[in-house]
Amino acid sequence: MEINDRTIVVDRKKCNGCNICVEICPLDCLRLDEDNKAYKKYDECWYCGSCEIECPKKAIKMRLPYLIS
């Protein structure tokens, strides 16, 4: 079963695991998974878009959290 509220959409083909988004997320929401791909671990996004702006591979699309969208 996939549990996904789609807030931070990471293109796993493009993500190179550089860790920049994990470093800069102002709310510390993101982590790298076992495959070294970024994912949103904590549902505490302020939808500021820093991750999307900073991603050097343009692998991240920020979507609004379910309760806001």
Added chain:
Amino acid sequence: MEILKTDILIIGGGSAGCLATIKAKDETPNLDITIVEKAHIRRSGSLATGMDCLNVTCIPDSEYPPEKYMEQGEWVEARDYLDEKLHSILANKSYSVVKDLEDWGVKFAKVDGRYHVKDQFLEILDSQDLKVTLAAQVAKRGVQAINHTMITSLLSNSQKVYGATALNIRDGTFSIIQAKSIILTTGGCSRFGLPSSGYMFGTFDFPGNAGDGFAMAYKVGAELTNFEYLKYHYYTVKDLHVPMGKFYLLPMENRIKTVDSEGKEADRWARPTVEGDQPTGKVPLFLDASHLKKPEIKILENVMFTSERKIAIKQYLEDRGLKLGQDLIELKQSPLAICGGHGISGLVTDENARTTVEGLYAAGDVAAVGIQYLSGAFVFGGIAGISASKYALKNKHVEVNKKEVEQYKEKLFEPYRRKEGLLPSVFEFKLRTKIRDYMTPPTNEKKSKLALKWIWRFRREDLPRLVARDFHELVRAIEAGFILDCAEIAAHASLEKRIGSQIIIKRDMETSNMKIRRYQLPRREASEVEDIP
């Protein structure tokens, strides 16, 4: 336990913290300066992805000189509650902030080569990387920010503050930072009332700010004021709660309007900062752009989709299938928050950005300058940096009371050691529903007493049960404690609120009891003072 020794400690790497660092280093290049940031200095605080406007800009010999701000600026509506001296400083120093930012590469709106100041507002162009620019100026001065580190408490003796305890939010490393002077630039308490969406991080101000500075400063005896007048905005886009003010100010023949549920124009500028100001019109209210001409819609879209929080605004309209000019956009009161930038609550500070505790300075949303906006964070951040460096030059380090810190550390890590209990997120949701229910204005004695009853129950039953599965959750547990502290201070202030007076609260360091004083307005210095038992 590691002890880091520094001359000046700056807590919070946001707008005020960066300016404090820059000005302190320029003033005293030989002093050691440490800036600690809960996230990462490159993208942190309310400025993470930019800010559209310097909301207080006064330019001498222009159409908007400092004198005009002193007579007509936004602060005037709350002038009885605020310190006029501080606003005079803000007015007179705001132009130097513009000059500094320009030197660092920031661009401002100009018409025929002159700054285009609309009322007190000056538009910042291409502001997305404003925070990146500030972080670069900090780095350029050889100051390396300590990122991903939360300051959890201030250390003090009976005379002054002399240090702080720090927690790495990723690996849980606990340390002590010893400093000759300390500057608090932690922002306000954004995670306070519950947003209409129910999404706890859907706040107006940056939700990483959980009232850390208010709570920590209270514990070392600093004075807090105006906590009976909390901050919210009547009209922000429902659920999204991003700032919209700029869109009303666009230089067009027709402007966007706020209309009520019957289509009548409503007064969007009604501000709840001080008592009595109520919105007009029947709710729900809407943002209406249907009367704009096509080119005007284009201008509006162009600004909206290139401005502060642009990705969120674009997504919101797309997700809800809303088209500007065709559809009404629903507005809703923003969640209750405590803030000295948009609101008027915070730490009492003077013209040197000193708090009432020796060695402790404060600037930005944590300070009760009131309605000072980003301009205030820059101006008083800079002032705090200079004052704190002068103080550090003349003072020495104080020996850390290690035994006391050891005891504190044990308690701080309790949620992490617990195997079962209450998750911080669940606790915070409940706490914030009660804040929304019992602390949203208009308040009265019954509501404030109910608020206090819940606060005491949370303190007795829930706080001792919090459980954190990792250090990220431990941070949220500590923050929940800060929110609760802020709620307690605000509920007491609300209970003792009287028309035409102002409450100042501090902790009596000898008895640990809360000391509440009521000052008759308008002037604090010469006013009648009442000690409330």
